[in-house]
Amino acid sequence: MTSQPAAASRVDAIADDIRSRILRGEYPGETSFTETDVATRYDVARPTAKAAIEKLVSESVLERRTNKTARVIKLGPEDVRDIYFTRARLEKAVLLQLAQARSVPAGAIAAQRELEQLDGSSGFDTVDPDMRFHMALVDSIGSPRTSRMYGSLVSQVKLCMAQIQGLHLVQPERIIKEHQHLLELIEAGDGDAASNFLDEHLSRPRERLVAAVGGVPGPEAFRD
Template identity: 20%
Template sequence: MAFSDVSTPDVGALFERVPKATLRAHVVERLRGAILAGDIPPGAPLVETSLSERFEVSRGPLREALRQLIEEGLVVTVPYTGTRVAELSVEDVHEIYSLRTVLETFAFEQVWPRRDDRFRAELRRRNEALIASIDAGDDRASILNELEFHGLVYEVSGHRLLQRAWNGLRGRLQLYWAAHHRAHGRRGPKRDSHDSYIKAAFGADLEAMRREIADHMRRGVETTERFLRTMPTSSGKPKRGDNS
């Protein structure tokens, strides 16, 4: 049985029978992985009947899994249309860039006087985990590890509203990074992509950290935009914001 009316090569291999003990978690993991890998394309419909048959699960755990992916921003519910994989527009890339720049700068401003050896050691550890996933060619793991790397400053800030804003952005960031990696034809960011970021984070110049955050967010954005402009929307129309 087809996954949906969208034809996807070898999609059946992605959906083996799920152990009942962890039904929702397995459905979430496999759907998330397929979305981030591009195996289920942006805008593809997620039909409950087909999914429940494919996973051999009831509608209950399936709906719970879809609800979690909606909260993560990877899946959306469109009125009168149904549930679909979220699409990432050129405007989304600009919004992600501008919002992350503001949020991460503010986060570092909050923690700047409180950076200590534990903060530095943990940032190094998370960067090492990211590099390990890049070396292993595991794109999904590299995306999650990059989220954990950047998430540290939000965690340390202790600012609850800031942490909520970061958590609300994570799903879109996963879509952005997955598109960014495909745009560059690689399975994760460059190994040294955070070297200057770590150097600034460990330094004594807050203004240098602000500049590094802005530069870090800007790197690769134009390439990702060009990649997104080549991808049709679910309606087959050009991406919004494509002025070419």
């Protein structure tokens, strides 16, 4: 009985390490992960390696087609738009709920302060606190299933960003100002305005990311 938690912990540790390396751009899109390679690299049994791979597949960090080796997902322009469309749908519902209660999550404020303290950072350095800001909004409504769903989307956004490290999709100063405006709208209880502003906040990076992964950007990419 005591070996089960230890095994589960080992699976999580391996998955966490692989995920962090992928999201740092160490493994580009379509890099393959076999059970044998992972077992050898982390000195574990193949069932443990398989479980770690399957965990990352379930998070949409890796993909495994029928009878194929698991690979790092390589997202294209329409994937980006679909990810951001789903993000917007989830976040809008959250913003309406938070504004109704005039509840500004402490986690979002903390992430905002972290963004404000970044100095001379690259575009990729802003990704973690930016995503934590939005994740904190979603987490604050207390729905584990919604948080898990949104967390998967966050991983995929980071996956896109890992492919284009160093690119400034949106200047950090603008992100900070727009986040602050969202928090002010929540505090003011104006859910409709917060929901509408979220569209503007997400549409610019969405279309610039579409262009960065080889697509044709919409007009939002050029909005000042």
